[in-house]
Each structure stands twice: as structure tokens, then as C-alpha cells.
Amino acid sequence: xxxxxxxxxxxxxxxxxxxxxxxxxxxxxxxxxxxxxxxxxxxxxxxxxxxxxxxxxxxxxxxxxxxxxxxxxxxxxxxxxxxxxxxxxxxxxxxxxxxxxxxxxxxxxxxxxxxxxxxxxxxxxxxxxxxxxxxxxxxxxxxxxxxxxxxxxxxxxxxxxxxxxxxxxxxxxxxxxxxxxxxxxxxxxxxxxxxxxxxxxxxxxxxxxxxxxxxxxxxxxxxxxxxxxxxxxxxxxxxxxxxxxxxxxxxxxxxxxxxxxxxxxxxxxxxxxxxxxxxxxxxxxxxxxxxxxxxxxxxxxxxxxxxxxxxxxxxxxxxxxxxxxxxxxxxxxx
Numbered sequence: 001x002x003x004x005x006x007x008x009x010x011x012x013x014x015x016x017x018x019x020x021x022x023x024x025x026x027x028x029x030x031x032x033x034x035x036x037x038x039x040x041x042x043x044x045x046x047x048x049x050x051x052x053x054x055x056x057x058x059x060x061x062x063x064x065x066x067x068x069x070x071x072x073x074x075x076x077x078x079x080x081x082x083x084x085x086x087x088x089x090x091x092x093x094x095x096x097x098x099x100x101x102x103x104x105x106x107x108x109x110x111x112x113x114x115x116x117x118x119x120x121x122x123x124x125x126x127x128x129x130x131x132x133x134x135x136x137x138x139x140x141x142x143x144x145x146x147x148x149x150x151x152x153x154x155x156x157x158x159x160x161x162x163x164x165x166x167x168x169x170x171x172x173x174x175x176x177x178x179x180x181x182x183x184x185x186x187x188x189x190x191x192x193x194x195x196x197x198x199x200x201x202x203x204x205x206x207x208x209x210x211x212x213x214x215x216x217x218x219x220x221x222x223x224x225x226x227x228x229x230x231x232x233x234x235x236x237x238x239x240x241x242x243x244x245x246x247x248x249x250x251x252x253x254x255x256x257x258x259x260x261x262x263x264x265x266x267x268x269x270x271x272x273x274x275x276x277x278x279x280x281x282x283x284x285x286x287x288x289x290x291x292x293x294x295x296x297x298x299x300x301x302x303x304x305x306x307x308x309x310x311x312x313x314x315x316x317x318x319x320x321x322x323x324x325x326x327x328x329x330x331x332x333x334x
Contacts, residue, residue: 002120002184002253003138003171004075004127035154055229066243067232068213070114070183070222072145074171078127080180083119088112090185090213099258100189101268104212106239113220117184117249121256124276135280137253139299141246145183145222148172163223183222186249187211189268191234191242193260195308197315200327202270202308207260209234212241247310250302251275264298264307264316272306272327281334295320304333 031037042048042060054063073080081087089095090112097103099116120137127135152168153159165181166172192207217231217239230236234243245261252258254275255265265273277287291300296316301307305319306327318325324332 002071002073003140004073004078004120004123004136055233055235063233065233066186066245066249068185068187068218068234068241068243069144069232070219071117071186072148072222073120073182073184074165075123075180075182076174076177077132078123078130078180079178080115080123080182082126083115083122084182085113088115089119090114090116100211101258102210104187104210104241106214106216107212107241109215109220111220112215113182115182115184116258117186117244117252118256118258119184120253121276125256128276128280135276139250139253141299149223163221185213186244186252187213188242188244188248188252188261189258191261193262193268195262197307197309197312198326200270200308202260205269207242209240209242211244211258214239214241245310246298247302250299254302262308262310264301264305264310266306266308270308275303277303278333289320 031040038048038050046060047058048060052059053061056062083089088109089099090107090109093103093108096107099118100107124135124137148169149161149166152161152166152172156168158168160167188211190207190211191209193205194203194207195201196203214231217228217236219226226232228236228239231239231241232243234240242261247263248259248261251263251265251273254277255273256276257265257267257273259266259268259273265275267273277289281287287304289295289300289303291297293300294313295301296305296313298310301310301316301320305316305325307316307319307325310316312326315325315327319327319333322332322334324330
């Protein structure tokens with residue numbers, strides 16, 4: 001899920017080890033919280049009558065990676081009228097060619113309300129042009145419409161909605177500024193690109209599987225019934241659209257360019273692209289990345305760095321802290 005507009009964290013406490021002669025009482029590891037207990041039981045038994053992850057209802061978790069499900073987007077201080085509905089790029093074959101570098105099969109949809117993840121970058125550009133003083137892109141890795149609704153139900157004890165923006169969580173109900181809700185497609189330009197990290201070059205531009213989104217199989221909204229679950233995880237033989245990873249997704253959000261999986265602000269041909277943080281930094285803005293994971297991980301890295309591979313943690317870190325790297329051998333990033 002994406003929000004445009006804190007996660008507080010604490011250090012774990014530690015207790016002194018008991019004396020060697022002390023008797024440690026037996027402790028039940030099964031949680032007492034109702035929802036934590038449901039998850040604990042499902043994880044340990046491998047099944048759950050109330051839900052599952054993946055395309056196999058009999059298994060609690062048969063898929064724990066990315067999918068091509070439409071992703072919710074909440075904006076505060078700016079609307080979505082410039083990218084959603086009639087302005088959706090998925091209604092135009094020409095705009096799809098510009099985004100994907102080709103016209104993906106079974107992707108053009110004249111009735112699309114959803115937009116593309118590259119449009120999230122366009123919204124940030126529009127916010128800066130409109131004179132907004134602070135631009136925050138908040139990415140909740142793995143939190144989609146269904147899990148948001150589940151959290152709202154758990155918090156309120158009430159099933160308050162089955163479509164749309166929803167209610168029950170603070171960001172759903174906040175009304176202190178102009179706000180809008182929509183959803184975007186996240187499929188990458190392609191998957192299967194091989195790279196030479198030392199040379200920062202692509203060995204097979206275009207990879208072996210192209211992106212795209214078939215609304216008849218994935219749904220027109222995030223809450224639509226799933227017509228073909230294997231399609232959304234890239235396992236359908238008849239519509240093998242590539243499933244986006246964190247690197248290609250965050251590159252689209254930050255740089256406005258759809259690219260191959262594993263790319264950190266690098267386009268499908270291997271050229272570097274500039275994330276909006278660096279563009280605004282040149283204009284005098286103060287910029288930064290706040291993350292709950294190490295800074296060279298794909299999502300935070302796309303806020304500032306360039307690399308043909310998300311796995312080159314050393315050089316991505318050097319980009320993030322302003323040191324020379326394999327991607328910027330002469331002049332380091334500021």
C-alpha cells in the first residue's frame with residue numbers, strides 16, 4: 001500500500017539471566033491475544049479455516065512473495081483526478097507503449113479506473129510544481145487492500161465495508177486535508193534480465209517475461225473476486241505476465257520509470273534514471289529516507305541510489321551515504 005502526504009520503534013528490553021541454580025518456570029509460547037493466536041495456530045498447523053495466502057485454500061501459506069494484485073493508494077493534500085479514471089494510462093494504447101516500452105498483451109482496458117505505479121511519481125512531481133513544501137511517500141511493504149480491511153475489522157470489531165477506501169484505521173478516516181483513494185497496477189517492464197554488476201551492464205535487455213495486467217483475470221479493483229489466482233502470482237501459462245519485485249516497484253514510485261525486476265533506478269536498457277529526491281535536492285530541498293530495514297534494501301535504496309542489481313548492497317550503501325561506488329565511480333552522489 002502507498003500513502004502520499006511514523007512508525008515508532010523501540011529497542012528490545014533484556015533481562016538478566018537467572019542464576020544457574022534457579023528454576024525457570026514453564027512458559028506457554030501460544031499467545032493470548034485472539035488474533036495472534038489465530039495466526040500462531042495457522043502457522044503451526046499449516047491450515048486455517050478463516051483464510052490463506054496464495055492460490056491453495058488448503059494451505060495457510062502457499063505463496064509469500066509479491067503478486068500483481070492492484071495496490072491501494074491514499075493521498076493527502078493532492079487528488080488523483082489527474083491519473084485515475086478517464087486519465088488512466090491503461091485506457092490508452094499509446095500511453096501503455098510509453099510506459100512498458102511495448103504494448104503488453106491483454107493489458108489495454110478502455111474502462112480502467114486504476115492507474116500505474118509510475119503515476120505515483122507524477123503525483124510527487126505535481127505536488128512540487130504546486131508549491132507543496134513537504135512531500136512524503138510512505139510505502140507499506142506487503143499491506144494491500146485485503147490486509148488493510150482485516151486490520152480495520154480487528155481494531156473495530158465490526159465489518160464496516162466490503163469495497164472502496166474503507167473506515168476504521170486512522171489513515172482511512174483522516175479528514176484534516178484534501179484526501180483521495182485509488183489503486184494502481186504494479187507489473188514491471190519485464191522479468192529475467194541478467195546483469196554484470198561490476199560493469200553495471202545488462203546481459204539480456206528485455207529478459208524473458210514481459211509485464212502487463214489482464215483485468216479479466218486480476219480484477220478491476222483490489223476487492224474484486226479473484227478470477228484466476230495463479231495469474232496474480234505469475235504462474236498462469238496462458239497469461240504469464242511478470243510479477244513485480246520491490247526494486248522495480250520502488251523505481252517506478254521514485255523515478256517514474258517502469259523497469260526490470262532487480263533494478264535500482266535503472267531503466268530496461270541499463271541507463272540510470274534519477275529519483276525525484278535527487279531532482280528536488282538539486283533545487284534546494286532537504287531529502288531523506290526513513291526505513292525499518294537496512295538502507296541498501298530495494299525499497300529504501302530506490303529513494304536515492306542507482307544500481308543494475310538490488311543485491312549489490314555494498315555499492316548501494318555507498319550511494320546512500322555519498323561515497324564513490326560502482327555506479328558513480330568519479331563523482332559520488334551528494
